[in-house]
Amino acid sequence: MAKEKFSRSKPxxxxxxxxxxxxxxxxxxxxISAVLSKAKxxxxxxxxxxxxxxxxxxxxxxxxxxxxxxxxxxxxxxRHYAHVDCPGHADYxx
Numbered sequence: 419m420a421k422e423k424f425s426r427s428k429p430x431x432x433x434x435x436x437x438x439x440x441x442x443x444x445x446x447x448x449x450i451s452a453v454l455s456k457a458k459x460x461x462x463x464x465x466x467x468x469x470x471x472x473x474x475x476x477x478x479x480x481x482x483x484x485x486x487x488x489x490x491x492x493x494x495x496x497r498h499y500a501h502v503d504c505p506g507h508a509d510y511x512x
Contacts, residue, residue, distance in 0.1 A: 428498045439506035444470050444484050447503040451492045458495070465490050470503055 435443040444467055452464040467482070470490060474482040484505040492499050 426498070428493065428496065431497050431499050433499055433501040434504065435501070436504045437506055439483070441506065443506055444482075444488075444503050447488070447490060447501055450501070451490060454492050454494055460493070462492055465492070 435447055437443050447470055448465060448467040451462075454460060455462055455464040470488045471482040471484045472488070473486055474484045476482050484503065486505065488503045490501045490503065492501065
């Protein structure tokens with residue numbers, strides 16, 4: 419397997435969402451990706467709440483409790499973002 423040389427064409431920004439349970443961390447992460455996916459020249463699709471909270475515990479039809487950190491990547495016209503969405507429930511934070 420040949421190694422490819424990685425070339426970064428945009429500045430990289432790390433983003434993390436942390437906070438208390440049910441304060442909208444995963445919802446914010448999904449909303450940011452949705453807004454940026456609709457921007458001019460976007461080359462990615464919005465990431466859904468269910469995809470970000472994958473493996474979580476379904477509390478009801480509209481809410482999934484995130485139990486593991488999720489890594490999401492998206493881009494704006496000028497930057498590349500790596501976003502870590504962390505769980506908020508004390509039982510899942512170590």
